[in-house]
Amino acid sequence: MNFPWIMISVAVLIILLGIIAVIIAKRKGKHKTDYYSLFVMGAIWVPFGLIISYMEPDTTIGNIFFILGWIYFVIGIANKDKWKKDRRLIQPGSRGFWWIIIMLGLLVLLGLVAFLFYS
Numbered sequence: 001m002n003f004p005w006i007m008i009s010v011a012v013l014i015i016l017l018g019i020i021a022v023i024i025a026k027r028k029g030k031h032k033t034d035y036y037s038l039f040v041m042g043a044i045w046v047p048f049g050l051i052i053s054y055m056e057p058d059t060t061i062g063n064i065f066f067i068l069g070w071i072y073f074v075i076g077i078a079n080k081d082k083w084k085k086d087r088r089l090i091q092p093g094s095r096g097f098w099w100i101i102i103m104l105g106l107l108v109l110l111g112l113v114a115f116l117f118y119s
Contacts, residue, residue: 006114013107036083039076045069 025031049066056062 006118009110009114013110017103033079033082034084035076035079037076038072039080039083042069042071042073042076046073 045065046069049062049064049069051062052059052065053062
C-alpha cells in the first residue's frame with residue numbers, strides 16, 4: 001500500500017502556513033485593503049483563466065479564475081484613488097522578507113526531495 005506522503009506533507013504545510021498567517025494577522029491588528037494588489041491579481045488571473053479554459057475545456061477551474069480575476073480587476077480599478085505610492089508589501093531586508101525567502105527556499109528544497117524520491 002502506497003502511503004500518500006506528498007498529500008500529507010502539503011496538508012501539514014498548508015496548516016502551518018495558516019497558523020503563521022493567523023498569528024501575524026492578530027499581531028498587526030486590522031489592516032487596510034490593498035486595492036493595487038487586487039488589481040494586479042485580477043490582471044494575472046484573467047489571462048490565466050483564459051489559458052486554462054482553452055487547454056482544459058471540460059473543467060470549470062479556468063472559468064472560476066477568469067470570473068474572479070475580472071471581479072478583482074474591477075474592484076482594484078474602482079478604488080484606484082486608494083492605491084499607495086509605495087506598493088511594496090514587505091520591505092527588502094526586513095524580518096518578514098527573510099522569512100518569505102527562507103520559506104520559499106524550504107519549499108524548493110522539499111520539491112526537489114520529493115522529485116528525487118518519487119522519480
